[in-house]
Amino acid sequence: MNLIVVTAAAILTAAGLIAYLVQLRSGLTATGLHDRFTWGLYIQGFFFFSALAAGMLVFIALVTLFSASRFWPLARMSSAVSFSCLIAAGIMLWADLGKPFRVFRILFSNNFSSPMTWDFYTLLLCVLLNLVYLSGVVGTGLRAAAWSVICLAAALVFIMVHTLFFLSREGAGFRSQPFLALDTLVQSLWGGLAAVNLVAAVSGLAEKSLLAALLVFTVAAPMPLIGSSIAAATGAKDKTHQNQSKKFILLHLFILAVLLAVVAERKIDLAGSAAAAVAVLVLLAVFLEKAHLVGRYQHNPTLPLPFSLFEEAPAYRPTYVEWMVAVGSGGLCLLLSVVIIGILEHVR
Amino acid sequence: MVIDLLRCVGCNSCTVACRAEHGTPANVQFNKIKKYEIGKYPTAKMKFLPMPCMHCQYPPCLKVCPAGATIKKEDGIVLVDENKCIGCRACIVACPYESRHFLWDIKGYYPGNLPTPYEALKHKKFDRGTVVKCNFCAHRLEKGRLPACVETCPAQARYFGDLDDPESEVSRLIALHRGTAFRPELGTEPSVFYIKG
Numbered sequence: 001m002n003l004i005v006v007t008a009a010a011i012l013t014a015a016g017l018i019a020y021l022v023q024l025r026s027g028l029t030a031t032g033l034h035d036r037f038t039w040g041l042y043i044q045g046f047f048f049f050s051a052l053a054a055g056m057l058v059f060i061a062l063v064t065l066f067s068a069s070r071f072w073p074l075a076r077m078s079s080a081v082s083f084s085c086l087i088a089a090g091i092m093l094w095a096d097l098g099k100p101f102r103v104f105r106i107l108f109s110n111n112f113s114s115p116m117t118w119d120f121y122t123l124l125l126c127v128l129l130n131l132v133y134l135s136g137v138v139g140t141g142l143r144a145a146a147w148s149v150i151c152l153a154a155a156l157v158f159i160m161v162h163t164l165f166f167l168s169r170e171g172a173g174f175r176s177q178p179f180l181a182l183d184t185l186v187q188s189l190w191g192g193l194a195a196v197n198l199v200a201a202v203s204g205l206a207e208k209s210l211l212a213a214l215l216v217f218t219v220a221a222p223m224p225l226i227g228s229s230i231a232a233a234t235g236a237k238d239k240t241h242q243n244q245s246k247k248f249i250l251l252h253l254f255i256l257a258v259l260l261a262v263v264a265e266r267k268i269d270l271a272g273s274a275a276a277a278v279a280v281l282v283l284l285a286v287f288l289e290k291a292h293l294v295g296r297y298q299h300n301p302t303l304p305l306p307f308s309l310f311e312e313a314p315a316y317r318p319t320y321v322e323w324m325v326a327v328g329s330g331g332l333c334l335l336l337s338v339v340i341i342g343i344l345e346h347v348r
Numbered sequence: 349m350v351i352d353l354l355r356c357v358g359c360n361s362c363t364v365a366c367r368a369e370h371g372t373p374a375n376v377q378f379n380k381i382k383k384y385e386i387g388k389y390p391t392a393k394m395k396f397l398p399m400p401c402m403h404c405q406y407p408p409c410l411k412v413c414p415a416g417a418t419i420k421k422e423d424g425i426v427l428v429d430e431n432k433c434i435g436c437r438a439c440i441v442a443c444p445y446e447s448r449h450f451l452w453d454i455k456g457y458y459p460g461n462l463p464t465p466y467e468a469l470k471h472k473k474f475d476r477g478t479v480v481k482c483n484f485c486a487h488r489l490e491k492g493r494l495p496a497c498v499e500t501c502p503a504q505a506r507y508f509g510d511l512d513d514p515e516s517e518v519s520r521l522i523a524l525h526r527g528t529a530f531r532p533e534l535g536t537e538p539s540v541f542y543i544k545g
Contacts, residue, residue: 027476028435029453035375038437038450098435098450098477102415105434109416116414116438166441302446304531306384307397 002338009335016328019321020095028098030321036314037298041322042096045329047162047290048191049089050123051184052283055192056082057126057155064138065148074205076134077341078196083130084336085195086123088329093123095325115164122158129154134340159188166297179231183224187289190217194282201276203341211263211275214282218259221285222252248289255281349484349498349540350518350527351398355505358383358396365500366400369485371470373454378447378482379497398505400497401426401447401482402530402538409439409448417479424511424539425484433478440479444534448481484508511539 023030033040056078062068063075094100106120129151132138138147163181193214200206229245258281262274295316301308318326358381366372366379382397403426410418410426417432418439428439428448440448454471456463463471474480485495493499498506509518518541521527527541 027453028450034452035440035446035449038440096436098437098479099433099475100435102432102434105415105417105432109414109432111411111414111416113411114414114438115412116436120414165438298441302444303382306386306395307382309384 002342006335006338009331009338012331013328013335016325016331019324019328023095023321023325024100030319032317032319032322034314034316036301037295037316039096039294039298040316041291041318041326042092044287044291044294045326046089046092046096047294048287049085049092049329049333050119050158050162051188051286051290052191052195053082053085053089053126054155054158055188055190056085056195057129057151057192058189059192059196060133061148061151061155064133064144065152067140067144074196074200074203076344077199077203077205079130079133080340080344081195081199081333081337082192083127083134083340084333086127086130087336088333090123090127091329091332092326095329115161118157118161118164122154122161125154126151126158134344156185159185166293179224179228183228183289184293186217186221186224187286190214190221191283191286193217194279194286197275198279198283201273201279206275208263211259214275214278215256215259215263218252218256218282222249222256225249225252248285248292251285251288255285349400349403349495350507350509350521350543351540352503352505352507352521352525352543353395353397354544355503356381356396356398356501357503357505358394359502361500361502362398362400362497362506365496366482369488369496371467371473372480373451373467373471373474374457375455376449376451376480378449378480380446397530397542398497399445399447399530400484400495400540402445402536402540403482403484405537405539406535408442408444408534408536412438412442414438421486425486425489426481427483427486428479428481430473430475430478430480433475435477435479437479444531444536445538448479450479451476511541 031040031042060075060079060082063071094103097103103120106117109117111117129147132147133151138144160181163184193210197206197210197214200210225245225248229249255278259278262278298314298316301311301314303311360381362379363377363381367377370378372378379398379400382399384395384397386393386395403424405424407418407420407426410420414436415432415434417429417434418426419429420426435450437450440450451474454474454476456467456471458464485493485497488495494508495506498508507518507521509516511518511522513519514523521543522541525543527543529538529541532538
């Protein structure tokens with residue numbers, strides 16, 4: 001089974017690498033991006049992988065902080081997946097840069113008013129914290145508590161920084177409201193917990209308590225969307241935004257209904273495989289949310305009316321190169337996860 | 349810079365002069381004129397809003413640049429150091445005036461996108477994968493000349509000078525005609541003012 005997964009992941013990674021080499025040669029013209037829609041699938045993927053990684057880190061930090069030894073094996077595996085997600089996120093960010101080989105300039109420019117600087121530093125910190133955890137030096141007691149607190153802070157800062165990216169943008173409808181930060185936080189924790197459930201289901205460690213936690217976040221996830229929908233209805237001039245939030249709320253409710261059916265199932269084995277399916281569904285919902293978040297902010301013209309009267313809404317279609325790089329990053333994430341978990345089991 | 353909206357006829361001379369001065373690749377215009385409409389038929393009117401980079405006092409692009417590639421000179425001109433730019437485009441997202449362009453590719457305007465000899469010469473200074481913008485023709489200012497758009501404007505709708513000097517022509521025009529900045533509510537404090545002289 002592992003060999004098939006590793007081979008498939010390696011093929012996807014190789015395909016992504018080839019696509020990236022094509023992009024490196026022709027520049028970002030290989031993407032469907034343009035000056036009006038400047039961040040696309042790569043940044044959507046970056047937000048998605050970052051959200052999962054940070055959400056999982058929160059779970060790992062809580063398990064370590066409260067010495068929940070029952071979940072330690074799962075936390076170690078989750079750390080491997082979180083680390084892999086961070087690497088995938090880094091690759092997506094790298095792929096999006098016009099001059100990728102200059103990326104480490106961010107470390108030396110020290111412009112801390114830039115959200116991207118914070119993003120870069122917190123990403124590196126989260127990678128480092130995962131490596132420390134995977135190396136097994138965290139242990140228990142004060143050291144574990146200190147690691148957990150730092151980890152929790154780093155993961156939460158990493159999540160919240162993503163709400164700053166579009167701060168200057170206006171006219172973003174139901175996303176342009178005070179619920180954005182809460183939405184980003186809940187989506188990240190929801191996605192992270194779904195990924196933990198997926199890891200648990202695949203490794204035979206599925207538990208009803210994990211599903212119950214996912215259920216809680218599935219109930220919580222649409223709340224900011226409902227709140228923001230009300231905010232948009234009462235404040236926004238463009239009422240079309242309300243329909244967009246409705247689609248997301250309906251998707252969340254569908255997942256909630258499926259999850260309730262899974263939790264109601266008594267046999268944990270069946271619940272395990274069903275939980276994996278629900279987890280995948282949640283991950284899809286989180287990706288759609290990230291895709292919408294990035295797209296929504298760029299959909300409307302930058303200039304207000306009437307100055308943008310004759311401007312068409314910018315269209316963006318990711319090219320095959322972008323899809324291949326994104327799928328390749330996912331493949332690498334899977335490959336790294338399987339390999340690191342394999343190494344951890346071997347070491348044990 | 350002060351732009352007189354009553355004098356501007358939307359002829360795009362400034363856009364062409366800017367392009368000729370900088371030799372910008374296709375689809376890159378440092379200086380553009382927004383055309384818009386006000387009112388309703390039969391009293392509808394076509395209006396023009398020339399828009400160079402606003403060289404804001406508090407530029408959002410400067411804040412978000414993670415690589416320190418955007419700099420603000422002492423004279424207030426906001427520049428991009430193409431040798432430092434990592435091409436993340438955070439500045440494009442942050443700029444509320446659409447003043448920045450990413451060099452997706454460096455192409456000429458003419459069939460086949462082959463550059464003319466003049467374009468080929470000018471294109472050398474552009475680096476694909478970086479962000480570019482209006483620099484108020486800093487190279488001309490160093491020689492004591494006016495920006496190309498100001499010098500070219502046939503309606504003499506543009507004025508250039510030191511906003512910090514209350515005796516300068518631009519300061520007097522702003523005071524006289526109650527000059528306003530574009531989207532002042534954003535708090536960026538642009539250095540480009542519009543008057544209806």
